[in-house]
Amino acid sequence: MISIENKQVREKVRDFIGGAFSGVACTLAGHPFDTLKVRLQTEGTTGRFKGMTHCLTTTIKEEGILALYKGATPPMVGMSIINSCMFGTLAIVKKKIHPDTTTPITLPEIMVSGAITGWAVSFVATPIETVKSKLQVQYSGTKLYSGPIDCIQKVVRQEGIQGLYRALIPTGFQRNSLWAYFGGYELANRYLKREDGTMTVGRSFLAGGVAGTGFWCTNFPFDVIRSRIMTMPNDKVTGKPIYSGMIDCAKKIYAVDGWRGFWKGFTPCLLRTFPANGATFVAYEFVMKMIPAA
Incomplete structure (x- = not known):
C-alpha cells in the first residue's frame, strides 16, 4: 500500500516531469516565431523591419535560416524548467484553493490558481527569458x-545579478495571464471532450492553441515592455539603462510609436501560439498517460 503522503509526492513529481517535457515541445514548435516576435518588439515601428514578412526574409537572407533558432538553447532548457515549475506549482496551488477531493475544481478556482502560479513562476522565467531575448x-x-x-x-x-531580473515586474504582469491560459484550456477541454470523457491528440492540440491565444491576447503589451527592458542598451550619453522601469518604458514606447507600439510582433506571436501551445499540452497529457497516477 502506498501512503497518502507518498501519493502526494508522486503526483507532484508527475506534474513537474510533464511540465519539463512540455517545455521542450513548446520550444521546438514555436521558437522561430518567437524570434520574429522579439525582434519586431524591440525594434518598434521605426526600426529596421517593415513587418513580419520583411523581418523573416531579412533574417534568413542576412543570417541564414538557423538564425530563427538563435537563443534556442536557453528556452530549450529554460522552458523545461519554467513549464516544470508552472505545471507543478499550479497543481500545488489548486490543491490549496480547492482541497476538497470529492468535488471537481471550478473554472474560477482554476483561473485564480493560474494567476497566482504566474507570479510565482516569474522568478524562474525572468532570468531565463532575459538571456533568450538578448x-x-x-x-x-x-x-x-x-x-x-x-x-x-x-x-x-x-x-550584477539584478541585470537578469530587470524585467521581473512586467514579467509578473505578463505571466499573471496564466489565468486565461489554464482557464482557456479547461474551458476548451469541457467542450472538446468526447462522450467517454477522453481527449484525442488533435483535441488536446486544439485546446492548447485556444489556451495560448487567450494568454497572449490578455498580456501582449506587458510582453512588449518586458522584451524592451530585457534587451535595452545603455544610453550613449549617460551610460545608464535607457529605461528606468516599466512605467518609463511604456511612456517612451507610446511617445514614439503610439498604441501600435504595444502590439508590435503580435502577428508572429499568434502564428506561434497554436503550434507551440498545442504541442505543450499534447506533450504534457502524453506524460500524464505514460506515468500513471498513484
Whole structure:
C-alpha cells in the first residue's frame, strides 16, 4: 500500500516531469516565431523591419535560416524548467484553493490558481527569458555574446545579478495571464471532450492553441515592455539603462510609436501560439498517460 503522503509526492513529481517535457515541445514548435516576435518588439515601428514578412526574409537572407533558432538553447532548457515549475506549482496551488477531493475544481478556482502560479513562476522565467531575448536580437555583425553562458557572465559582470531580473515586474504582469491560459484550456477541454470523457491528440492540440491565444491576447503589451527592458542598451550619453522601469518604458514606447507600439510582433506571436501551445499540452497529457497516477 502506498501512503497518502507518498501519493502526494508522486503526483507532484508527475506534474513537474510533464511540465519539463512540455517545455521542450513548446520550444521546438514555436521558437522561430518567437524570434520574429522579439525582434519586431524591440525594434518598434521605426526600426529596421517593415513587418513580419520583411523581418523573416531579412533574417534568413542576412543570417541564414538557423538564425530563427538563435537563443534556442536557453528556452530549450529554460522552458523545461519554467513549464516544470508552472505545471507543478499550479497543481500545488489548486490543491490549496480547492482541497476538497470529492468535488471537481471550478473554472474560477482554476483561473485564480493560474494567476497566482504566474507570479510565482516569474522568478524562474525572468532570468531565463532575459538571456533568450538578448541572444535573439543579436543581428549580423553585432554579436555581443558567444552563447547563453557567455551572456549570463557578461550581464552579471556588468550589472550584477539584478541585470537578469530587470524585467521581473512586467514579467509578473505578463505571466499573471496564466489565468486565461489554464482557464482557456479547461474551458476548451469541457467542450472538446468526447462522450467517454477522453481527449484525442488533435483535441488536446486544439485546446492548447485556444489556451495560448487567450494568454497572449490578455498580456501582449506587458510582453512588449518586458522584451524592451530585457534587451535595452545603455544610453550613449549617460551610460545608464535607457529605461528606468516599466512605467518609463511604456511612456517612451507610446511617445514614439503610439498604441501600435504595444502590439508590435503580435502577428508572429499568434502564428506561434497554436503550434507551440498545442504541442505543450499534447506533450504534457502524453506524460500524464505514460506515468500513471498513484
